[in-house]
Amino acid sequence: MKILVVDDHAVVREGASRLLATLAPDEIAEAETPEEGFRRFVEMRPDVTVLDINLRGGSGLDLLRRIRGEDAGARVVIFSMYSDVVYAxxxxxxxxxxxxxxxxxxxxxxxxxxxxxxxxSFVDEELAAMLDSDMRPDQDPFQSLARREIEVLRLLGDGLGLNEISEQLGIAYKTVANTCTRIKEKLGLERTGDLIRYAVENRHNRLSERNLDM
Structure with a gap:
């Protein structure tokens, strides 16, 4: 068995590799960024890829889609700080x-x-319990958006760019970009264009109705 571990925190990456070494795999490789992860995947063709959601320079879910586009049979296990049904x-x-x-x-x-x-397939016990008790097929992921995420969506719907949103909310550009990434992941959107279209289409109904004082 060959295993690839993709995580941008060296301590986590190295710890996971040491743990997975107890399975006696033929090879374990590590990567830090989405680009490095994809390159190692193509070179190595691992049996299992262990992948974080938050990566330096991009989204782990975008890398997951890219890996699956390269190899539809790729087996990827998400290893994330998020114990949340939306991300799962x-x-x-x-x-x-x-x-x-x-x-x-x-x-x-x-x-x-x-x-x-x-x-x-496998989902850890804590998350499996939440999936069983809290997640329904018709549950709307929009309801999982946090206050800041709604604020950013509203401003996107008003036609503001990320730099303008950063200035208006008084937060760093990187914070705005990371917020957009989280929103896409929660709503199941792949591209920034899809996110902007969603914001524009919903700015006069769902986004205006959502109470930011929750």
Missing amino acids: NSARRAGAIGYVSKSASSDDLLTAVRLASAGQ
């Missing part, structure tokens, strides 16, 4: 075979990778 479902839609939160036990990650290598 976004990952599933993007083609992940497993989802493990970083607050889960080390055994969960080992189990997820072992099952993924056999073509079987």
Whole structure:
């Protein structure tokens, strides 16, 4: 078995690699950025890729889609700080075979990778309980958006660019960009153009109705 670990935190990446080494794989490789991760994937063709959602220089879910576009049979386990049904479902839609939160036990990650290598899915116990109790097929991911995310969406719908939103809200440009990435992941949108179109189409109804004092 060959395993690729993609995470932009060296301590997490190295710790995950040491843990996964107990499975006695033939090879373990590491990558820090989406570009490096994709390059290593193409070179290595791992049996399982362990992938974080937040990466330096891009979104792990975008990398997941790119990997699946390169190899529809690729088996990817998301290993994320987000223990949230919204992110888990976004990952599933993007083609992940497993989802493990970083607050889960080390055994969960080992189990997820072992099952993924056999073509079987896995979700850690805490998240599985939330999926069973909280997530319904008709649940609207819009309702999961936080106050800041709604503010950014409204301004996008008003035609403002990221620099203008940064100035108006008094926050860093990078914060605005990261917020847009989170919104896309929660809503299951792939491109920034899709996000802007969503904001424009909803600015006079859903976005104007949503109470920011929640």
